[in-house]
Amino acid sequence: MLELKTITGGYGRITILNGTSFSIPKASITTVIGPNGAGKSTVFKAIFGLLNIQSGEILLDGETVTRKSPAEMIARGVTYVPQGRNVVPQLSVLHNLELGGITSKDQTKVKRRMEEVMDQFPMLRERKDQKAIELSGGQQKQLEIARALLLDPKLILIDEPSIGLSPNLVQEVFQTLIRLRDQGVTILMVEQNAKAALAMSDYGLVLELGQTRMFDKADALLKDPRVGQLFLGGHIEDAA
Numbered sequence: 001m002l003e004l005k006t007i008t009g010g011y012g013r014i015t016i017l018n019g020t021s022f023s024i025p026k027a028s029i030t031t032v033i034g035p036n037g038a039g040k041s042t043v044f045k046a047i048f049g050l051l052n053i054q055s056g057e058i059l060l061d062g063e064t065v066t067r068k069s070p071a072e073m074i075a076r077g078v079t080y081v082p083q084g085r086n087v088v089p090q091l092s093v094l095h096n097l098e099l100g101g102i103t104s105k106d107q108t109k110v111k112r113r114m115e116e117v118m119d120q121f122p123m124l125r126e127r128k129d130q131k132a133i134e135l136s137g138g139q140q141k142q143l144e145i146a147r148a149l150l151l152d153p154k155l156i157l158i159d160e161p162s163i164g165l166s167p168n169l170v171q172e173v174f175q176t177l178i179r180l181r182d183q184g185v186t187i188l189m190v191e192q193n194a195k196a197a198l199a200m201s202d203y204g205l206v207l208e209l210g211q212t213r214m215f216d217k218a219d220a221l222l223k224d225p226r227v228g229q230l231f232l233g234g235h236i237e238d239a240a
């Protein structure tokens with residue numbers, strides 16, 4: 001569904017992605033893991049048209065989308081949920097949700113989607129008139145995911161959804177992503193919380209120095225001693 005072919009690119013003159021390649025199938029969850037600074041978030045920026053791509057190709061459903069703008073990627077059914085808190089704190093839950101549909105020319109469809117999305121997230125319907133800041137961290141992440149769903153995306157890029165959340169809330173967010181996958185949405189996620197994320201994923205990708213070091217079924221990566229030692233609580237010296 002999504003394929004990156006030897007992408008190189010970075011910021012100004014600095015190259016961060018050094019020939020990143022991988023492909024992911026439709027209706028799957030893939031988690032990208034790797035050390036700090038490996039270029040995980042930069043991969044998302046490359047896909048979503050926010051990076052200066054020097055060479056390589058990105059294909060979405062077989063069509064070249066390399067260097068398409070974020071607006072074009074949104075029109076093609078891709079959405080990006082960046083790291084951190086991205087709700088507007090003083091706006092109501094409903095207003096925050098509406099922001100997800102602001103670029104659409106079909107506001108009738110957006111209204112219908114608002115209802116469908118609130119059906120999927122009853123907590124948001126219950127709290128629709130409250131300010132977003134009054135939601136818990138996990139609920140705010142749910143609001144961001146719900147907002148990303150307004151345009152009915154087929155691919156969600158989600159960067160560290162579990163950051164700052166308690167284990168229970170992490171599981172809630174992950175369950176939301178699993179439900180979306182089961183509805184046919186493809187999910188590419190970056191996670192520091194590698195063990196928990198791989199445990200709920202279909203595939204895992206290890207990125208190091210802007211290159212794909214490993215790509216495999218998530219359960220195979222979970223069992224792989226190299227991954228265990230490097231990213232799941234072991235030490236780099238042990239893996240050497």
Ligand SMILES: Nc1ncnc2c1ncn2[C@@H]1O[C@H](COP(=O)(O)OP(=O)(O)OP(=O)(O)O)[C@@H](O)[C@H]1O
Nearest residue numbers: 011014016034035036037038039040041042043190
């Ligand atoms: N806007 C930017 N301008 C210049 N350099 C940047 C910019 N954003 C990121 N970088 C650099 O690119 C490199 C890769 O950053 P990136 O955020 O992709 O890493 P990451 O693997 O997601 O790391 P982390 O796990 O720490 O979030 C880092 O060295 C970072 O300093």
